[in-house]
Amino acid sequence: MTSSAILQAINGTSLAALLFLLASGFTLTFGLMRVVNMAHGAYYLLGGYIGLTIAERTGSFALAIVGGGAAVVALGYLIDRFLIRHTGENHLAQVLLTVGVAFVIGDVSLAIWGGDSLKVPTPVFLRGAMELPGGLVYPRYRFVLILFGVCVGAALWLLYRKTQIGAVVRAGVDDREQVSATGINVDRLFVLVSALASFLAGMAGVVGGAFLTLYPGADWEILVVALVVVIVGGLGSLGGAMLGALIVGLLDAYGRWLLPEFSYFVLFGPMAVLLLVRPRGIFGRES
Amino acid sequence: MSEPLLSVREIHTYYGDSYVLQGVSLDVPAGTIVAILGRNGMGKTTLIRSVAGLTPPRRGDVVFKGRSLRGRPPYAIAQAGMAIVPQGRRIFRSLSVRENLLLPTSRLARASRTAADGRRTHWDLGRVLEEFPQLAERIDHPGGALSGGEQQMLAVGRALMANPDLVLMDEPSEGLAPLLVRQVEQIMKSVREHGHAILLVEQNFALAMSVADHVHVVSSGRFVFQGPPDALSREVDILDYHLGVSGSR
Numbered sequence: 423m424t425s426s427a428i429l430q431a432i433n434g435t436s437l438a439a440l441l442f443l444l445a446s447g448f449t450l451t452f453g454l455m456r457v458v459n460m461a462h463g464a465y466y467l468l469g470g471y472i473g474l475t476i477a478e479r480t481g482s483f484a485l486a487i488v489g490g491g492a493a494v495v496a497l498g499y500l501i502d503r504f505l506i507r508h509t510g511e512n513h514l515a516q517v518l519l520t521v522g523v524a525f526v527i528g529d530v531s532l533a534i535w536g537g538d539s540l541k542v543p544t545p546v547f548l549r550g551a552m553e554l555p556g557g558l559v560y561p562r563y564r565f566v567l568i569l570f571g572v573c574v575g576a577a578l579w580l581l582y583r584k585t586q587i588g589a590v591v592r593a594g595v596d597d598r599e600q601v602s603a604t605g606i607n608v609d610r611l612f613v614l615v616s617a618l619a620s621f622l623a624g625m626a627g628v629v630g631g632a633f634l635t636l637y638p639g640a641d642w643e644i645l646v647v648a649l650v651v652v653i654v655g656g657l658g659s660l661g662g663a664m665l666g667a668l669i670v671g672l673l674d675a676y677g678r679w680l681l682p683e684f685s686y687f688v689l690f691g692p693m694a695v696l697l698l699v700r701p702r703g704i705f706g707r708e709s
Numbered sequence: 710m711s712e713p714l715l716s717v718r719e720i721h722t723y724y725g726d727s728y729v730l731q732g733v734s735l736d737v738p739a740g741t742i743v744a745i746l747g748r749n750g751m752g753k754t755t756l757i758r759s760v761a762g763l764t765p766p767r768r769g770d771v772v773f774k775g776r777s778l779r780g781r782p783p784y785a786i787a788q789a790g791m792a793i794v795p796q797g798r799r800i801f802r803s804l805s806v807r808e809n810l811l812l813p814t815s816r817l818a819r820a821s822r823t824a825a826d827g828r829r830t831h832w833d834l835g836r837v838l839e840e841f842p843q844l845a846e847r848i849d850h851p852g853g854a855l856s857g858g859e860q861q862m863l864a865v866g867r868a869l870m871a872n873p874d875l876v877l878m879d880e881p882s883e884g885l886a887p888l889l890v891r892q893v894e895q896i897m898k899s900v901r902e903h904g905h906a907i908l909l910v911e912q913n914f915a916l917a918m919s920v921a922d923h924v925h926v927v928s929s930g931r932f933v934f935q936g937p938p939d940a941l942s943r944e945v946d947i948l949d950y951h952l953g954v955s956g957s958r
Contacts, residue, residue, distance in 0.1 A: 605787035605818035
């Protein structure tokens with residue numbers, strides 16, 4: 423029992439690492455530009471598929487991560503520039519538009535990569551199991567994923583809290599109009615943040631595709647859970663995305679273990695209760 | 710006389726459906742303070758927003774340093790040498806005092822600025838903190854934790870950090886204790902001494918009259934008076950009817 427509980431904690435934390443990659447980009451683009459981009463799940467899946475192809479052709483997992491992320495950056499830029507920009511501040515239009523974009527990406531991916539579950543091949547040194555103190559055995563890959571998530575989280579936190587460009591982004595989340603009156607081209611800033619978000623989503627697809635596998639529908643499954651992370655943590659808050667990812671990851675792992683038939687309820691029930699008490703999420707602020 | 714720093718030419722500005730500025734013209738010569746007086750809702754803030762490009766005029770033109778600002782976004786106008794101290798201060802709440810002050814100096818804000826611009830570079834972090842010692846004491850506090858007076862100092866300091874040729878000030882005395890209003894007055898005079906011009910929107914009649922070189926009175930989107938402060942203090946009807954001030958100061 424105890425050992426299972428520990429294993430589920432690691433399961434939950436490794437899922438949290440993956441969710442954080444996806445949710446952090448989503449929450450920052452929303453915080454800065456009030457843009458709701460529901461295609462983030464499709465970015466995840468497409469990045470994963472492209473990474474899969476790169477990994478199969480080159481045999482390099484690192485190249486797959488970078489290539490999957492970069493391909494989504496390019497696509498995301500075009501979608502921002504030529505589609506989302508025209509929606510202005512209309513959230514309903516953004517949601518409908520980006521859901522449509524997500525369907526298109528999903529169908530094109532189905533045509534290219536087919537309907538089977540595909541697994542991004544990982545390098546040999548990440549395969550297999552490792553033994554934990556106390557005789558527990560756990561997949562090595564998911565451990566490394568936790569480390570990876572922590573590193574990316576730390577890098578993002580430093581960028582956001584300690585650099586001048588991070589200060590500009592935080593200022594933009596506070597008061598976008600005043601930032602532009604300070605001489606800063608907020609549109610250009612948004613291109614940077616949006617590119618970062620796209621990269622994180624594409625990278626998450628490659629990293630996630632190596633243990634959750636890639637299949638039609640994986641885009642929506644991960645999007646729904648990432649949205650819960652963003653809403654629980656508070657829209658626009660990087661710290662909220664971290665804490666939210668951990669909460670959702672652990673709830674999901676323990677829910678599947680203890681109450682498998684109610685695992686979705688275990689996820690959405692606490693979210694509903696939280697929203698009753700704090701409608702803007704844990705770190706969300708009045709706007 | 711050489712061309713004024715800022716020239717507002719017959720602008721008409723709408724805020725949503727309401728027709729706020731109905732043909733307003735004014736000049737701000739370099740190194741002077743021009744004040745706009747008027748009751749609430751007469752279009753003072755809209756005038757500031759029109760000049761800064763935040764609410765662009767539908768007709769008319771704003772010319773800054775000899776160039777029309779028509780169609781230029783707010784960031785480009787700011788980079789041309791204009792800074793704003795907005796109504797309600799609009800301090801970035803989650804940024805520290807230091808980060809607030811350094812924001813206008815970020816590379817993103819200076820992207821289009823050339824070295825040969827001949828711009829005054831008097832103000833830097835050290836000079837601003839010298840001018841506002843209260844800010845130096847709270848340099849690492851978040852902007853949202855400052856008092857109203859401190860936030861006003863920070864808003865002015867943030868504007869100066871851009872070393873602008875023109876500072877737009879929208880109600881800088883709003884909500885401040887009398888002692889702080891005196892300090893704001895001193896700051897404006899000191900800013901002018903350093904060669905910056907100020908376009909000031911004020912409800913505080915005494916403050917505007919004491920600092921301004923030139924005064925405009927706005928009523929229902931039009932100017933009903935323009936001239937030096939001395940001349941305004943003799944216009945009993947305008948003082949009484951448009952400003953609610955009786956007699957001279």
